[in-house]
Amino acid sequence: MTAASVTVVAMTAEHIDALMPYERAMFGTEAWTASGYRTELADAARRHYLTAQSAEGELLGWGGTMVIADSAEILTVGVIPAARRRGIARLLLAGLLAEARRRGAVEAFLEVRVDNVAAQALYAGEGFARVGLRPGYYDGGRIDAVVMRREL
Ligand SMILES: CC(C)(COP(=O)(O)OP(=O)(O)OC[C@H]1O[C@@H](n2cnc3c(N)ncnc32)[C@H](O)[C@@H]1OP(=O)(O)O)[C@@H](O)C(=O)NCCC(=O)NCCS
Numbered sequence: 001m002t003a004a005s006v007t008v009v010a011m012t013a014e015h016i017d018a019l020m021p022y023e024r025a026m027f028g029t030e031a032w033t034a035s036g037y038r039t040e041l042a043d044a045a046r047r048h049y050l051t052a053q054s055a056e057g058e059l060l061g062w063g064g065t066m067v068i069a070d071s072a073e074i075l076t077v078g079v080i081p082a083a084r085r086r087g088i089a090r091l092l093l094a095g096l097l098a099e100a101r102r103r104g105a106v107e108a109f110l111e112v113r114v115d116n117v118a119a120q121a122l123y124a125g126e127g128f129a130r131v132g133l134r135p136g137y138y139d140g141g142r143i144d145a146v147v148m149r150r151e152l
Contacts (some may be wrong), residue, residue: 004039006054006060006086006088006091006096007053007054007109008051008092009038009050010048010050010051011041011049011050011064012061013049015051015059016037016038016041016147017034018051019037019051019059020034020037022039022059022080026078027078027133029139029140030139037049040064043066044116046066046068047064047066047067048065048066048067048093048103049064049065050062050096050102052079052092053120056086059082061078061079061083061089062076062078063077063089063092063096064076064096064098064118064135065096065099069104070105070106070107071106071108072097072100072102072103072105072107072108072109073108073109074108074109074110074123077089077092077093077096079092084131088098089122090122090125093122093126094125098142100152101152106151107151107152108128108149108150108152109148110128110147110148110149111146111147111148112146113143113144113145113146114143114145117141120146120148123148124148126150127150127151129148130146130148132147133147133150134147135144
């Protein structure tokens, strides 16, 4: 599979069942529920979710953003283990940021676990810079969040 054979489409309720096992495996105690995802998708005025899929229609990754006034927040990005390091997260992030820009956002923020080296490298490579730390943001107060920001 190459990045060229990956399609990025708007997430629909039909994608939720496919992503849930990966969500739980990737995010553990911080995993969102299926009903949480349905609530997110229902708030389409403020939120936008994308999925990446293979030519065969297999779910490869997903991500979401929320735009309020002129500021966007990247809410989540995940790529299934078998499809990593092929530029899929970069593709999803670009799609989310393009939509945020289209909706009038001029800056984007995100939080990422301080121990998540892969995600921080992804975001830094896409122009996000560290602007703060939220102590004890994850895992019941055990893990800090790095706050990152970029202009759009
Ligand atoms: C973080 C994650 C989304 C990256 O997905 P991906 O599709 O593999 O990322 P990409 O292939 O688009 O990588 C883009 C860049 O990010 C960086 N990167 C990605 N994975 C990395 C890793 N394991 N180690 C170091 N850098 C990494 C690299 O700079 C990479 O560019 P390169 O491959 O040209 O060197 C994926 O590992 C994942 O789903 N992890 C679990 C969930 C998660 O942590 N989500 C983020 C929550 S904030």
